[in-house]
Structure formats: structure tokens, C-alpha cells
Amino acid sequence: LWRVCFRRKLRPRQVTGDTTYGTVENIVAVEDAGIQAFFPLPDFDRRTPFFGKGTFTYDPGADAYRCPQGQLLPRRKTKYTEEEVLYQADSTTCNTCPVKAECTKSDHGRMVHRSFYADYLDKVQGYHETEAYQKAMRKRKVWVEPLFAEAKEWHGLRRLRLRGLLNANIQGLLIAAGQNLKRLLAAGRRHAPCGSLLALLREPWRLSAVYG
Template sequence: QQRFGFKVEAVALDSGYLTSPICKGLQSRNIFAVIAHRRFHPTQGLFPKWKFTHDAERNLYVCPAEHELQYKTTNREGYRQYASDPQHCKRCPLLNECTRSRNHRKVVTRHVWEDSKEWVRGNRLSRSGKYLYRKRKETIERSFADAKELHGFRYCRLRGLQNVREQALMTAAVQNMKKMAIHLDRLENKG
């Protein structure tokens, strides 16, 4: 960005990049981000996290039975923990669908940058987000195909993690240089 003056306006990424720090970084740089949905498989028979409503104003979660899960602490990884009152949960008719904990306490976690993740999810569902993600197939997935066909990435030349990593990074560097040269040529021909 600094050296060539490229202005990154938007990115489309696969689900491996759907993490709170990445979402926060993109939002703070004012880059429109679209990241594929990651399918989580909650414990069979228990409510998934989305069944619990987050109340940002009061800093708590509300369970499907309308009980409040109060904020307790934030761990070192940046996750806020919200816990239910075991006295309420003991008598709750939905207890078996909510938790299997022995002390009858449900704990829900929320990352401190979860709002950025929700912003990215909203982008994915927008009209421009859907268009951008469709373009990803034509551009990014094409890079993987070119790496295989044009840069010998179908097979690794050497053995060992370090050698394979080096080949992958060199291939990516070459592809990025080609993309930059094409982009700079287009900018020069416009002006």
C-alpha cells in the first residue's frame, strides 16, 4: 500500500480467515470485508450459541428461557464469559437442552472484538458482499490453479516442511509480483 500507492477498498476471503482479530483489523482499516461462513457443529442436543441473545447495553446474554447470563470475567485470549445462575437453571424446563454441566451453570463466551465479526457477517449478506464473494472464485481460486499449472505447484520439488514452505512462499511472491506489474501497467495506461 505504501510503496505502490494501492488503495485496498475490499477483500473477499475464505472461512479460515473468520477470526475476531482479522475482522477487527479490516474494520479498523476501513476495508469492506467479506469472509465465508464457517459452519460450527455445536454439541448434539444442546442449544447453539445463536439461541442466546446478546444485550450490549446491559452487557449480558439472555437464554431461550428468558434468564440472564451475567458477565463474569474476561480470559487472556480476550473472551468475555457470561454465566447463568445455577439456582434458576436447576428448575428450568430447558436445562437438558441448554447444558450438561454438573453444577447446572451455562457459560457463553464472546470475544471483545465480536462486533467486528458481526460487521463482516453483515457484509457477506449484503448485495455488494454477495457480488464480491462471487468474484473471488474468478480471481483468487484462479491463482491456485495458476500455481499448479504454471509454477510447478502440483508437486513439491523437495521434502520437508521447511522446503515445502519455502516453495509455497516463493510461488506466492512470484504471483504477487506479476499481479502488481499488471496492476501498475493498467494504472499507467489510464493516466
């Protein structure tokens, strides 16, 4: 991203990617650069049969979480290696809770983990309800994803033939060039030869994105 911005002298307001790109490291780097990170975030709440983290409310003033039953989960431990803070409810309170079976199997009290970068993640989550984010996702589905699918299915992008970043970049450039040539030739067949290529080049969004 930074290489493309430098070479093309670009100052993007936002960057769009799929969940694979929505790592904490990428989000922090992009947001710190003043660019909005339009990335979907993994929905871990759907991966557990218990109450997900989203059902717990964080209280920044008390630095604690509150469970769906209104009980407090105070801060217990800081894990610097994992870059997260552990919050845990009182075991006695949890074990006598009427909805414990829906919350946890542990007899030591329900735990909730909070990333050091939770504020960044909350900010990105807030983008998801905006029209700008929804529009960017729609564009990605129409302009970007079909091109990658075509490259993987028909042009060998699914597996690199050579090793090394340089060789991988070369293969990506060749594939993108091939896709662009297909579109140029197709446009030439559909329209009058005198103006077809010129019209297409005036609309560069029709061409496959070249890998930086």
C-alpha cells in the same frame, strides 16, 4: 496486504478471503484500516448438539445474555489471556429448565463466551447479507479459487520445495508466471495473432494474480 497496497498505491474498499483468513487479528487490522473485511466466519453453532451462541441475545445495556427461555446470563468473569468475557446462568434456574438437555450438560449453569472484539465480528457478520459481499464471494469462486486449485494440482503449489519466506515467494511467482504464460499462449491460438496478446493484456483480470 499492506505491502501490496504500498507498492501498487492501492486503496481497497474491501478485502475478500476464505474462512482461513477470517481470524480476529486479521479482521481487526483490516477494519481499523477502513477496509471492509469480506470474510466468512466459522459457524460454531453447527458444531454442537446444544443451543448455539447464536440463539442467545446479547443486551449491551445490561452487559448480559438472554437465553432462548428468557433467562439472564450475567457477566461472571473476564479472561484477559483469551481476550473474552464469560457469562453464566444461575445453576438452579438451569437445572430446573425444561429444555436443559438441549442447552447444556453442566450442573453449574450454561456459559457463553464473548470476545473482546465481538463488535468487529458482528459487523463482519452483517456484511454477509449485503449484495456487495455476495458479489465478492461469487467473483472469488470464479476468479481466485480455480487458479489456486490449478496451481496446487498441476504446478506444485501444494508443497513448497524450498524453505524460507523469500524462497516461498519465488516459487509462488514462478507458478503464477507459468499460469499466465499458459493463458497468453491459449489466447494466441484462439484469436488472430496480431491482436490476441494486446486484447488479453487489456483485461488483466484474466491473468493469475501475482503473489505480493
